Amino acid sequence: MKYQIVSRDRVFNGFYKMDKFVFTHDLFTGGTSPEITRELMIRPDAVCVLLFDPVLDQVVLVEQFRIGGLSQDNPWLLELVAGLIDKDESPEEVGRREAVEEAGIELGRMKQISKYLPSPGGSNEEVYLFIAEVDSSNAGGVFGLEHEGEDIRVAVMSVDDAWHQVQKGRMNNAAGIMAMQWLQLNYDQIKQEWSS
Numbered sequence: 146m147k148y149q150i151v152s153r154d155r156v157f158n159g160f161y162k163m164d165k166f167v168f169t170h171d172l173f174t175g176g177t178s179p180e181i182t183r184e185l186m187i188r189p190d191a192v193c194v195l196l197f198d199p200v201l202d203q204v205v206l207v208e209q210f211r212i213g214g215l216s217q218d219n220p221w222l223l224e225l226v227a228g229l230i231d232k233d234e235s236p237e238e239v240g241r242r243e244a245v246e247e248a249g250i251e252l253g254r255m256k257q258i259s260k261y262l263p264s265p266g267g268s269n270e271e272v273y274l275f276i277a278e279v280d281s282s283n284a285g286g287v288f289g290l291e292h293e294g295e296d297i298r299v300a301v302m303s304v305d306d307a308w309h310q311v312q313k314g315r316m317n318n319a320a321g322i323m324a325m326q327w328l329q330l331n332y333d334q335i336k337q338e339w340s341s
Contacts, residue, residue, distance in 0.1 A: 146171040151180055162187040164230045188270035193227040193320035195258075195274075196250060197304075198281035199339040205284045205313040206306045206316070206327075207247050223300060225318045225324055236273040244277065247297045249288050250290065252277035254339060258327045263319050274320055276328065279337050304328065 148170035157163035164185050169178050196205035205225050214220035225331050228243035230236060237255055258274040281301050289295025302310070310316040311325050328335070 146173075150171050156184065162212075165203065184267070186268040186270070188268055189229040189231045190236075190271045190273065191227060191229050192236045192273045192275065193225040193324070194240040194252070194255070195225050195321075195324035196244065196248065196252070196279045196281070197276055197328065197335070198279050198285075201281055202304055203281045203301055204304055205248055205250060205279055205281050206300045206302070206307065206321070207288075207297045207308075208300055208307060209289070209295065216316070220236045223310055223321065224318055225320050227320065230273075236275070238272075240275050240277060244279075246290055247288050247295070248284065248299050249286055250279050250281075250284055250299075253280075256335070258324060261323075272320060274324060274327075276324060276335065280301060304332070 146203075148168055151169065154165045155162060156165045165182065167180050168187055169180055172178055180187050197203075198205070200243040205226075207226055208221055210220055211222045212220070214222050226240070226244050228246075228248045230239050234242070240255060241252050244250050246321050255275050255277045256278055258259070260273050262272055263270060263272055277336055284301045285299050287296065287298050289297040294297050308325055308329065311322055316325070318324065
């Protein structure tokens with residue numbers, strides 16, 4: 146199957162960028178589609194990391210105000226440590242840097258859970274999703290980079306309590322839900338791997 150980009154124009158050039166595409170593509174039933182117009186948000190790829198303490202059986206999450214959460218009852222969202230790959234860094238390096246910036250915590254072993262497109266109908270962003278080993282015994286506080294407008298509170302809770310946050314909709318973002326589901330499915334294996 147083939148597609149053709151007829152035109153691509155930059156229509157917004159702010160913190161994020163947006164391009165307007167006109168394209169055609171082959172149809173499953175044969176032939177070619179008419180010209181279709183779509184806007185695409187151009188975003189750097191992102192890294193999200195679930196911080197897991199296999200000794201204390203806890204996770205370290207972060208809470209911060211998110212403009213996209215205005216439709217929620219509470220726009221201070223409970224999330225994973227996360228950041229954009231906007232420099233010459235590997236996804237693992239971004240995860241380690243963001244853990245220090247957002248949660249004041251160093252990462253031990255890291256394992257990639259997946260790489261996925263969170264909203265391919267309107268954005269080109271790919272997300273690298275990880276779980277990382279941490280010592281949560283002294284975790285807590287408020288972190289973030291002031292020059293980036295960050296005001297991030299660390300939340301430490303048991304794995305069961307974190308799963309309850311997913312179930313009641315308090316953690317309602319894709320990366321957090323996916324990572325917690327992965328941890329539920331792979332809990333025994335990751336505990337065994339990281340117990341040595």
